Amino acid sequence: MRDFASSDSPEVQEQLDRLAALSLPQGRFGLETITTLLDRLDDPQTRIPPAFHVAGTNGKGSTCAYLRAMLEAEGLRVHTATKPHLVRYNERIRLGGELISDELLAQLLCEVLDTAEDLGPSFFEVTTAAMFLAFAREPADACVIETGLGGRFDATNVLPHPAAVGIATLGIDHEAFLLRPEEGTPHHPLARIAFEKAGIIRPGSPTCTLAYPEGPTLEIERAALAAGAPLHMRGQDWDITFVDVIEYSDRHGALTLPAPRLEGAHQADNAALAVAMLRHQDRVRVSPEAMARGIDAAEWPARLQLLARGPLTAQGPVREVWLDGGHNVDAGLAIGRHFAGHRLHLIVGMLANKNPEAIVAPLTPWLASIQAVAVPGQDCHPAPAFAPGARDAASVGEALAALPDDGLPALIAGSLYLAGDVLRANEQAPG
Template identity: 60%
Template sequence: MKDFGRSDDPRVQAQLDRLAALSLPQGRLGLETMRALMERLGNPHRSLPPVFHVAGTNGKGSTCAFLRAMLEAEGYRVHVTTSPHLVRYNERIRIAGELISDEALAELLEEVLDAGSDLAPSFFEVTVAAAFLAFSRTPADACVVEVGLGGRFDATNVLEAEALAACGIASLGIDHERFLLVPEDGVPQEPIARIAFEKAGIAKPGVPLVTLDYATAPSKAVIDQAMTAGARPALRGLDWHSAADEGGLHYSDRHGSLNLPQPGMPGPHQPINAALAVAMLRHQQLVSVSPESMASGLGSASWPARLHRLEQGPLTGAREVWLDGGHNPNAAAMLAAHFQGQKLHLVIGMIEGKDPQGFVETLGAIPLSTTVVPVPTHEWFGADAFCPVATFADDVPAALDALPDDGVPVLIAGSLYLAGEVLRLNDELPD
């Protein structure tokens, strides 16, 4: 799977080519390589501003976007690392509010790759190391760090308690099964409980572990992990509460109640992600954020390719086109709830290892038509993997051209890698 991207800057491209040659050695789990790389770089992860560390199957990126927006609304300078990138690798590293420059990125990647040349680090380990190194060298007031995959063995989990303001876990679902459900002694056997166990592996001694409310088995797995780590769990429905209606987002915990506006990002799931971000801020004591800044940040937060209505551009023309990188049944359920009662033309591309049939079945009767397209630079599912009536097009422009001019909106979904290509074709580069 190639998600290293391309760059118009030859200095950056030279380092991305080196990144492209890296892969995770089959069967290697653990943080030993990442810790060794950190040691060679001077342990930059120990010199960071207070970190908000976010895991989850769905919603962790949106939660990070809300955290960043609320912190910045308070006037703080905020470092952010998220994944994957959509169009440019630079999107993975935001330094004090600005995407890393090509010049800084080229130098940073070269330094990290040279330092770890004999360690055989993975693509993501190098990326996280580069982000932490950059963050340690530029003053800021807070960091927002998104887990890449799982939590327990994710490269970001080299973070230690001393650096952390709070850890959070967004919604849980079955995804990345071949990595997160590898047979192992002493772990929960029920799949969703095992997923919860892996996500809660980010728990650290004395650090708040703020979570949503889950079913009994995953909740037990989260609490057990928190207790083992010595973390301070804060569960929705027990330690904090939230509800959303037309009047806004209503939040309460032991500190009191807040009546906040509905988040500006569309989708019935976003009030939950927003509430998780609020709870993370309320359950930590290292960075103070006022209710006014929370309200402002909830309204201004954005997260491209997540229920994103595309602008009129070279790809969309005048047609109403929505873009969402959702690629599992949980994401499909969110889309079904948002578009309930509507009809859409679905254009979808999904990489191998996902559940195309489960995604389409969860969408239900919403698609008026289903067109399957390749996902550039990845192994992808053909039309027959989705549903009997699905058709195939060579790419997204061809899929859109083949649709009738009937005024029915279009939803492009199935992969963040595909979403990045769509943004590029429509000249909407994330900034």
């Protein structure tokens, strides 16, 4: 499985091999295993700096990137936990802004795996426990933690009292897990997704969200009421308008903030959600000036990322080459809005359990060509799944080399696994 990655460090690789040998028992949902494991480790999640916990179908990683950048712009030391990694497993844990070192990573993984030997933990439970150990042992001013799958049963959902909770865009993804039949859960798919994400809401922790349709909104309101958590929803308690700048307003007043450097109009929503989370909590102070600097400084690779000229992108005529790892409907719509009205070439690799239309349909009016590539180690859709005229290519490099010298941009999209391979090949691994 590609999630486990590989490492140039023999010590890290030894632990990654142990991770790869883990298997999650089918049908096991719940927090019992991670709770037991953390108890054996003296509950490090109770000893970390103030944490900002973010869930969502799309946008949660970008929201975390903005939170980190804003906190750091205030001069604070920040730990972050994001997922998945693109090139190196170390990307999942940053300490004080730096990727966790191979030496410390190997030590932590070994400690957790030894402790959990009889528990049958999952990859994600081991990773989460190692992250909490690192955050508890390394001093910092704040932590930013991204959920993985869903929220209610995500391994990170053991935080007793986050400084603030955020819920980003909601959409349909990971249906086999998040929409599985369960008594007492909502029947409408998007309401069920909201129910799962709202599972991270904690008593007393201010919760900030975007605006959603009525069904999802009601699920989040119910969860916040049951938890006794202050709820601050866009359109009710805070709001923004965005043209050339972000005009943000809430009960504390109004702010004029710069447009994000991250591409895509949806990034203004993600940045504003991060601002709302910071302004509706009182455990970490961040000035409006630091928020503005953070919006400008935030980086989040493989999300509408314009690639540099490198070993991979040089395999063809000079052109803009964009990379996006999005693979669901909401991600496709965001990509479509970005390229609307502009002709482009699409190079797409998508896992067989994903819907090709999610990426292709929003771009169809603007596509000059489609080439399908395989994602190494994964079952993928062939070219005919994307469009009648689509062609298969042996690799991304071959696909770029086959494009005509027409100056049109190229977009590589469809999978975060593919995005990681692209960044590695173009020597742009996140650092």
